[in-house]
Amino acid sequence: xxxxxxxxxxxxxxxxxxxxxxxxxxxxxxxxxxxxxxxxxxxxxxxxxxxxxxxxxxxxxxxxxxxxxxxxxxxxxxxxxxxxxxxxxxxxxxxxxxxxxxxxxxxxxxxxxxx
Numbered sequence: 001x002x003x004x005x006x007x008x009x010x011x012x013x014x015x016x017x018x019x020x021x022x023x024x025x026x027x028x029x030x031x032x033x034x035x036x037x038x039x040x041x042x043x044x045x046x047x048x049x050x051x052x053x054x055x056x057x058x059x060x061x062x063x064x065x066x067x068x069x070x071x072x073x074x075x076x077x078x079x080x081x082x083x084x085x086x087x088x089x090x091x092x093x094x095x096x097x098x099x100x101x102x103x104x105x106x107x108x109x110x111x112x113x114x115x
Contacts, residue, residue, distance in 0.1 A: 021047070021051075024047070024048060024051060025051050028048060028051045028052055028056075029051070029053075033052075033056060034057070035056070035057045035058070035059070036048070036052065036056060036057070036058045036059075037058075037059050037060075037061070038058060038059070038060040038061070038062075038071070039060075039061050039062075039086045039089070039090075040061065040062050040063070040086045041062075042062070042064070042067050045060055045062075045067070045071060046067075046070060046071065046074070046075075049071055049074065049075035049076060049079070050074075050075075052075070052076045053076065054076050054077045054078075055076065055077060055078060056076050056078065057076075057078040057079075057080075058071070058075055058076050058078065058079040058080065059079075059080050059082065060072075060075075060079060060080070060081045060082065061081075061082045061084060061086050061089045062081075062082075062083065062086070063083065063084070063085060063086075064083075065081075065083045068081030068082070068083060069081070
């Protein structure tokens with residue numbers, strides 16, 4: 001979805017906010033949405049949180065504690081905010097997923113995630 005503040009839409013960006021909201025709602029209301037990660041997406045995170053079930057677990061990662069406070073206060077009941085750099089969060093998340101998938105020995109020696 002685009003923003004009215006965008007200088008010019010990127011290829012494949014929906015510029016009609018009503019269409020974008022309908023598409024987002026269709027995805028977020030599916031029964032198989034078990035958790036939502038919101039990574040440094042400010043306005044989109046707030047908009048998406050307003051469309052989620054109150055019981056959907058949400059993890060929001062951003063450098064802005066103000067944004068995260070808004071999400072936790074106004075978002076789904078099970079929202080957790082984490083103030084950190086998204087790149088650092090993703091590196092750690094991928095490392096932990098490697099450990100869970102049994103690639104732990106390989107992952108332990110890495111400093112950066114290698115796909």
